[in-house]
Amino acid sequence: MRRTAALKSVTHKQLNEVLLKHNVKLLGGGLDEAPFAYKNIQEVMKAQKQLVDSVGLFYPKIVKMDGAVAKQWKKKKDVITINDILGQ
Numbered sequence: 001m002r003r004t005a006a007l008k009s010v011t012h013k014q015l016n017e018v019l020l021k022h023n024v025k026l027l028g029g030g031l032d033e034a035p036f037a038y039k040n041i042q043e044v045m046k047a048q049k050q051l052v053d054s055v056g057l058f059y060p061k062i063v064k065m066d067g068a069v070a071k072q073w074k075k076k077k078d079v080i081t082i083n084d085i086l087g088q
Contacts, residue, residue: 003037004032005037006031006033006034006037007030007031007032010031010032010034010036010037011031012031014034015034015035018035018036022059023061024061024062024063025061025062025063026063026065027062027063027065028064028065029063029065029066030065030066033065033066
């Protein structure tokens with residue numbers, strides 16, 4: 001899903017439950033980085049099988065993410081007023 005969709009639909013409770021279920025410690029990161037906000041990795045790899053050779057699986061136990069406040073992906077354009085131009 002898109003980051004904005006994840007921020008609107010994923011809760012901290014859901015994120016904490018999936019991390020606990022898989023015994024993963026998350027350092028930083030926001031709801032837009034929740035595991036279920038991503039495409040299914042098996043489907044992605046299956047679609048790329050002509051380009052990629054898988055040699056193993058990786059199951060993280062500690063994940064370090066940015067931890068910053070979620071970015072505004074669709075920022076409104078800045079509006080400049082006459083007062084800004086005149087320095088008032």
